[in-house]
Amino acid sequence: MIFQQPVKHHNRGDRLYAARTEDCTNCPLKSRCTQAERRDVSRHAHEPVFERMQQRVKAYPEMMVRRRSIVENPFGSFKQWLFGNGRFLLCQLNGFQGEMSLAVQAYNLKRAINVLGTR
Secondary structure (H helix, E strand, C coil), X not given: CCCCCEEEECCCCEEEEECCHHHHHCCCCHHHHCCCCCCEEEEECCHHHHHHHXXXXXXXXXXXXXXXXXXXXXXXXXXXXXXCCCCCCCCHXXXXXXXXXXXXXXXXXXXXXXXXXXX
């Protein structure tokens, strides 16, 4: 079934799609789908991206092993070392990006000092 434009946006990126009443009335699967006049479907705004990611993980499970060894250790270090309790202080994407940028710069500076040393 093809859904029309999103009717409503939720706070966390979810979108509510609603079928037209005529579409549901003429659908042979309506009795198994819903007892209401029409069907509403809630999907996350980025759900196609999540589905592609899940397919890649299933196809290449070694990617997650590699990611854990490369990415998640520094990220965990950021959270413990810089943020103390492991939580970001600022809200929304802009706040997170700013806070994360500062954390990355501090981490890189600390690593450079450890690798290169100081005079």
